Amino acid sequence: MSAAQDLDALYQEIILDHYKNPHGKGLREPAAAQRSADVHHVNPTCGDEITLRVHVEGEPGSERVADVSYDAVGCSISQASASVLHELLVGKTIDEAMNVHGEFLALMQGKGTVEPDEEVLEDGIAFAGVAKFPARVKCALLSWMAWKDATVQARG
Amino acid sequence: MISGLLPELEVIRKDFPILERTLAGGLPLVYLDSANTSQKPQVVIDTMVDHLERHNANIARAMHQLGAEATEAFETARDKVAAFIGAPERDEVIFTKNASEGLNLVANTLSFPGEHQLGPGDEVVITEMEHHSNIVPWQLVTQRTGATLRWFGVTDEGRLDLDRIDELINERTKVVSLTWVSNMLGTINPIAEIARKAHAVGAIVVVDASQAAPQLPIDLAAMPVEERPDLLVFTGHKVVGPTGIGVLWGSRAVLDTLPPFLGGGEMIETVRMEGSTFAGIPHKFEAGTPPIAEAVGLGAAVEYLGHIGLDAIHTHERAITGYALQGLATVPGLTVLGPLDPAERGGAISFELDGVHPHDVAQVLDSRGVAVRAGHHCAKPAHARFGVQSSTRMSSYLYTTPDEIDALVEALNYTRSYFKLG
Numbered sequence: 001m002s003a004a005q006d007l008d009a010l011y012q013e014i015i016l017d018h019y020k021n022p023h024g025k026g027l028r029e030p031a032a033a034q035r036s037a038d039v040h041h042v043n044p045t046c047g048d049e050i051t052l053r054v055h056v057e058g059e060p061g062s063e064r065v066a067d068v069s070y071d072a073v074g075c076s077i078s079q080a081s082a083s084v085l086h087e088l089l090v091g092k093t094i095d096e097a098m099n100v101h102g103e104f105l106a107l108m109q110g111k112g113t114v115e116p117d118e119e120v121l122e123d124g125i126a127f128a129g130v131a132k133f134p135a136r137v138k139c140a141l142l143s144w145m146a147w148k149d150a151t152v153q154a155r156g
Numbered sequence: 157m158i159s160g161l162l163p164e165l166e167v168i169r170k171d172f173p174i175l176e177r178t179l180a181g182g183l184p185l186v187y188l189d190s191a192n193t194s195q196k197p198q199v200v201i202d203t204m205v206d207h208l209e210r211h212n213a214n215i216a217r218a219m220h221q222l223g224a225e226a227t228e229a230f231e232t233a234r235d236k237v238a239a240f241i242g243a244p245e246r247d248e249v250i251f252t253k254n255a256s257e258g259l260n261l262v263a264n265t266l267s268f269p270g271e272h273q274l275g276p277g278d279e280v281v282i283t284e285m286e287h288h289s290n291i292v293p294w295q296l297v298t299q300r301t302g303a304t305l306r307w308f309g310v311t312d313e314g315r316l317d318l319d320r321i322d323e324l325i326n327e328r329t330k331v332v333s334l335t336w337v338s339n340m341l342g343t344i345n346p347i348a349e350i351a352r353k354a355h356a357v358g359a360i361v362v363v364d365a366s367q368a369a370p371q372l373p374i375d376l377a378a379m380p381v382e383e384r385p386d387l388l389v390f391t392g393h394k395v396v397g398p399t400g401i402g403v404l405w406g407s408r409a410v411l412d413t414l415p416p417f418l419g420g421g422e423m424i425e426t427v428r429m430e431g432s433t434f435a436g437i438p439h440k441f442e443a444g445t446p447p448i449a450e451a452v453g454l455g456a457a458v459e460y461l462g463h464i465g466l467d468a469i470h471t472h473e474r475a476i477t478g479y480a481l482q483g484l485a486t487v488p489g490l491t492v493l494g495p496l497d498p499a500e501r502g503g504a505i506s507f508e509l510d511g512v513h514p515h516d517v518a519q520v521l522d523s524r525g526v527a528v529r530a531g532h533h534c535a536k537p538a539h540a541r542f543g544v545q546s547s548t549r550m551s552s553y554l555y556t557t558p559d560e561i562d563a564l565v566e567a568l569n570y571t572r573s574y575f576k577l578g
């Protein structure tokens with residue numbers, strides 16, 4: 001692949017769309033019936049930052065991700081991946097969401113060898129090209145790592 | 157034709173084998189990341205290989221011929237470094253691992269018991285434009301000793317704010333530590349003026365010359381004593397030398413009063429179980445087997461720069477920086493952080509491109525073969541000062557050509573169109 005094709009594989013239209021019009025951005029107050037946890041994650045090499053709040057509702061054992069609200073500064077990849085995360089995980093049970101998280105992680109850590117499952121990852125498959133750029137994998141994972149950290153805390 | 161360029165630029169480029177290589181897709185390399193690390197001329201590579209192939213032995217302790225040759229090569233490198241910075245005495249040159257280790261050595265030994273030991277009520281002054289290497293060691297040491305850390309702010313133009321200098325540097329000030337040239341803003345700081353003020357109150361002056369040594373002629377012996385730093389550090393890999401080697405220069409008067417930093421082989425005079433006495437400088441601060449081949453490589457590197465001449469290199473850097481500032485000004489939505497007059501700055505130019513994150517800028521530039529740095533460049537406080545989290549930085553060196561600057565500007569315009577900005 002030429003450098004230009006690699007670049008297009010990295011910056012898929014879907015990614016640029018999410019970057020320009022991010023889903024779920026902004027920190028929101030949790031509703032009365034929701035439990036929440038906040039985390040702040042930083043990518044020390046580039047300085048990208050995210051404050052992410054997971055809103056959880058439901059009985060222990062069958063809790064759902066009621067919302068994921070966040071404030072973030074960073075590059076197109078890190079911003080788009082937070083937007084995709086919001087789109088994919090909100091409304092799922094935590095167990096389902098953890099499963100999606102696992103798939104996304106495997107895709108990103110697969111060095112470009114993992115074939116993404118569109119059924120599970122939907123717009124997230126656009127990040128397959130990022131996996132070939134080791135320096136950018138951390139950008140794509142910033143919000144996902146924050147989400148997992150916050151969810152474990154919110155679940156208590 | 158731009159005036160001030162090195163006359164033999166094409167010949168100089170041939171000295172750097174890496175500049176001939178191509179990147180993915182057969183693109184030529186446009187290396188504009190020299191403030192991060194510089195490329196290495198063949199003579200440095202050859203000198204290190206020759207040392208390892210023919211003269212390798214441990215130094216100072218081997219009684220055989222190879223040991224003598226290795227020791228001679230290592231100590232000759234010290235002479236070359238001393239000449240490079242105009243050190244008043246060659247024994248005042250101490251080899252470290254890098255600039256960071258030099259700064260940590262200084263900060264830590266100033267916290268140990270001794271004539272200069274920091275304590276509550278004492279003040280250490282740094283600046284908001286320091287590399288993290290000249291911030292964090294002082295934070296650690298002031299926290300540990302109870303001394304107070306203070307700093308010069310930075311003006312909107314990216315210069316040190318000297319308005320409060322008389323308040324900042326006062327009778328409680330024990331150390332003033334600052335960078336000569338900023339790695340983010342490119343600013344050249346008035347170290348002579350600041351050293352004069354600091355010395356007037358009896359403070360020790362530490363200068364981080366990591367970005368100055370590559371591009372400014374340094375002649376310590378020629379500086380008036382009141383304006384001469386007491387301690388100065390730089391790192392080998394930015395002056396066309398290898399990684400793993402740095403330099404701390406200090407005046408004998410100050411170095412003799414500082415306690416040892418690391419203990420071990422070669423730094424002692426005698427060791428008994430009850431206690432030890434220490435070698436004089438430079439060995440007092442060089443515990444253990446040093447990076448020998450790296451020191452020898454650094455000697456070759458500074459000799460190479462000396463042959464070309466630091467005045468000529470500085471003039472070249474200024475010419476290229478001026479040309480780059482003009483070129484960058486033609487890119488819509490681009491803002492340079494730091495002084496805009498090439499006479500007042502070094503060859504690192506950080507900038508923002510409206511609507512594109514620095515990471516994405518660097519990524520698109522890389523796809524065109526243009527290597528720059530994106531991020532906070534280990535200067536988070538300086539970025540915070542300008543209300544930005546990160547920036548893109550291009551940095552030139554003696555091998556940089558105007559064509560490469562044109563390639564950068566072209567690639568930046570391409571970046572804008574790639575992200576569909578007007």
Ligand SMILES: Cc1ncc(COP(=O)(O)O)c(C=O)c1O
Pocket residue numbers: 191192254255256257287289290335337338339364366367391392534
């Ligand atoms: C101004 C300045 N100080 C200190 C350093 C640290 O150098 P090193 O990482 O080699 O210790 C650098 C380079 O990164 C620098 O630009």
